[in-house]
Amino acid sequence: xxxxxxxxxxxxxxxxxxxxxxxxxxxxxxxxxxxxxxxxxxxxxxxxxxxxxxxxxxxxxxxxxxxxxxxxxxxxxxxxxxxxxxxxxxxxxxxxxxxxxxxxxxxxxxxxxxxxxxxxxxxxxxxxxxxxxxxxxxxxxxxxxxxxxxxxxxxxxxxxxxxxxxxxxxxxxxxxxxxxxxxxxxxxxxxxxxxxxxxxxxxxxxxxxxxxxxxxxxxxxxxxxxxxxxxxxxxxxxxxxxxxxxxxxxxxxxxxxxxxxxxxxxxxxxxxxxxxxxxxxxxxxxxxxxxxxxxxxxxxxxxxxxxxxxxxxxxxxxxxxxxxxxxxxxxxxxxxxxxxxxxxxxxxxxxxxxxxxxxxxxxxxxxxxxxxxxxxxxxxxxxxxxxxxxxxxxxxxxxxxxxxxxxxxxxxxxxxxxxxxxxxxxxxxxxxxxxxxxxxxxxxxxxxxxxxxxxxxxxxxxxxxxxxxxxxxxxxxxxxx
Ligand code: ADP
Ligand code: MG
Numbered sequence: 001x002x003x004x005x006x007x008x009x010x011x012x013x014x015x016x017x018x019x020x021x022x023x024x025x026x027x028x029x030x031x032x033x034x035x036x037x038x039x040x041x042x043x044x045x046x047x048x049x050x051x052x053x054x055x056x057x058x059x060x061x062x063x064x065x066x067x068x069x070x071x072x073x074x075x076x077x078x079x080x081x082x083x084x085x086x087x088x089x090x091x092x093x094x095x096x097x098x099x100x101x102x103x104x105x106x107x108x109x110x111x112x113x114x115x116x117x118x119x120x121x122x123x124x125x126x127x128x129x130x131x132x133x134x135x136x137x138x139x140x141x142x143x144x145x146x147x148x149x150x151x152x153x154x155x156x157x158x159x160x161x162x163x164x165x166x167x168x169x170x171x172x173x174x175x176x177x178x179x180x181x182x183x184x185x186x187x188x189x190x191x192x193x194x195x196x197x198x199x200x201x202x203x204x205x206x207x208x209x210x211x212x213x214x215x216x217x218x219x220x221x222x223x224x225x226x227x228x229x230x231x232x233x234x235x236x237x238x239x240x241x242x243x244x245x246x247x248x249x250x251x252x253x254x255x256x257x258x259x260x261x262x263x264x265x266x267x268x269x270x271x272x273x274x275x276x277x278x279x280x281x282x283x284x285x286x287x288x289x290x291x292x293x294x295x296x297x298x299x300x301x302x303x304x305x306x307x308x309x310x311x312x313x314x315x316x317x318x319x320x321x322x323x324x325x326x327x328x329x330x331x332x333x334x335x336x337x338x339x340x341x342x343x344x345x346x347x348x349x350x351x352x353x354x355x356x357x358x359x360x361x362x363x364x365x366x367x368x369x370x371x372x373x374x375x376x377x378x379x380x381x382x383x384x385x386x387x388x389x390x391x392x393x394x395x396x397x398x399x400x401x402x403x404x405x406x407x408x409x410x411x412x413x414x415x416x417x418x419x420x421x422x423x424x425x426x427x428x429x430x431x432x433x434x435x436x437x438x439x440x441x442x443x444x445x446x447x448x449x450x451x452x453x454x455x456x457x458x459x460x461x462x463x464x465x466x467x468x469x470x471x472x473x474x475x476x477x478x479x480x481x
Contacts, residue, residue, distance in 0.1 A: 007070055008033050014065045018358075027058065033066075036139045041066060041074045051078040060323060068355035073347060075141040136198070138208045144191035150318055152311025155185060158302035162189050162275070166196035169204060169239055169273035173300035175264075179278045180304025181433065181449070183344030186277040190243050193275060197239060204238040211247030215256045222255075235266045239273045246278040248292075249285035250450070257289055264295055274299075280446040306432070307343055312336040315343060319350055327353075327364045334366060338373050341432075349376045384427050384480040386439045392476045393420045405441030417443075418451035419469070425452050427476060 011033055016024050034042045043062075045051050055078065062076050146166075151159045158180075164172040178186055194208055209217065221230030234240065240263065248257050267274060278285060281303070282296035307315065313336045320327050335353070339346045352372035357364045387401075394401045397416040404417050417440055424436045425448075437443035443451075459466040 007066075010069045011062075011066055014069050015062070018061065018065065027054075035074075036077075039072070039074050040077055040139055040141055042077045042079050042139075045078050054078050064323065064351070064354055064358065067351045068359065071352075073344075073351055075143045077139075077142055136206060136208075138206075140191050140194055140208075141188075144188040145195050146192045148318070148322070149185065149188055149192055150311060150315045152308060152314065154305040154307045154311055155180075155189075158189060158304055161300050161302050162193045163196075165273055165275060166193040166200065169197060169201060170271045174268065174271065175274035175276055175296065175299045177276050177278070177282065177296045177299065177301045178304065179281050179301070181279060181306065181341070183342035184304040184306065185343055186304065187243050190241055190275060190277055194241060205236070206239045206241060207234050207237040208239075208241040209243070211242055211244045214242055214260065215247065215253060218256050218259050231263075234263045237267070237272070239275070240264075240267050241275045243277050244279070245276045245296075246280060246285045246288075246446075249288040251287070254289075257292060261289070261292055261295075264292070268295070268298075279449055284444060284446045286446060286450070306341050307346070309336060309340075312340070312343075312346055315346060316350055319347060323354060325354065325364070331364055331366055331369045334369050335373065339376070345376050349373055352376055384476060386424050386428055386431065386436065388480055389424050389427060389476055390420050390439065392479060393423065393472065396472055396475075405439075407441070418455050419472070421448045421451035422455035423469070423472060423476065427473065 012028065012031070015028050019028065031043050034044075036042055043054070045054060059076060063074070066074050066076065146163065149155075149159065158178045161173055161176050162178070165176050178189060180186060190208075194206060197204060197206060217230060217233075221227045247253075248260060264274060276296065281301065282288065282293045285293070313332060316332045316336055320332070331353075335346065335349050339349055349369075349372050352375050353364050353369050356368045356372055360368075362368065390401050390404055393416055394404045397412065399413060399416055403413055404420055406413070408414075420440055421436055421443075424431060424439070425433075428436075433445035433448045437445050437448045440448070455469070459469055
């Protein structure tokens, strides 16, 4: 896959520089990294015995190495794939990995995977895992569990509600609707609920998708004339969990909304649990039909606030523990103070810091922390204010600031306004979406969010556009001193 070609070799090279040559040849050289979007990388191994060994010895090394190489935090998931065993010949499997008993079991379970008559504890375990993974047609990030979710003032209600729902599906709040800005933990919490339901209620079936995933399933069903089986697939489940349901609200998805409406009703009528997340409260989702808005408000609506300082510190400490490294409190404080609006960026800064320290063979220091911050949130001049940003953007497009703040919907004014939103977000990360919206003439926060996304996407595709944004950014910084 694309990911493999682009990054696979780089990850291998990075790992090679970090372990002994013999270790590299034995354990790492033959591995394949498969990306499961958005943020999981799977590595296939012959059986569960290998999986335990890699988890113990290589998991954290691989996670940091992949983060360093790709610049993105992936969860590493090992999966048992019997064909993979030809990559590993027996004499490459060193004895210290385990007792001889473990070694024997490893062999047996490879055989058991191909000959269904086998016996033994490990064999059974391997088969159970395969079965249980077949039961669910979605992948979960193994790190997104309740144990790794830090609870603070900002997310207490949503967390408690998600726990209650996972304990007693269909009996606590129905639906549970969680909303909040980008990178605040919605996906983590929804998947934690999934993990918990799978563990505590293994007999219950789950339909878990993103809003986009639901729409894609729906479109595929229409195309392939497989509508009945799609309906069956959604409506026969015990639990329905949809992440980023606001996707249904943007632009011309009337048919998908209609289908979702009927799915919702079918399940809700028979007390099946429904959990939804969104970037804004139900009534602020653009073009969402009123009857869905009202249904989303039937149960519990819980909002994620941006993380307060204590929660940010607690999250950093927890992640540092997981990486088993030592970082002084002073350094953690600088990060917690600088990244206030987004937990993903908070985590990104920490990973970047660890990467920088590793690649330069130093201990994490304040200087490196500043460098990491620059990489993640850009160098932010404290003097920049939103008025300057609006002025400069208006000026660049030959409008006045007042025009940018007006109700005008002309294409070019709208584009300039969207760029204003985007740059304000980049250059003033401490401002909330509401504050940006009000500086731009009283725009709804969902409109601001939509603008930012739109510009971000375009800048990824259009190099010239990206260059324009860069120039504007530089100008604004220069002007602000
Ligand atoms: P969202 O879906 O709201 O955009 P995510 O769930 O993807 O956000 O979270 C972004 C990152 O921040 C993830 O890596 C997640 O594990 C981490 N994160 C978010 N909230 C918490 C929390 N309360 N405790 C620990 N990690 C968190
Ligand atoms: Mg998400």
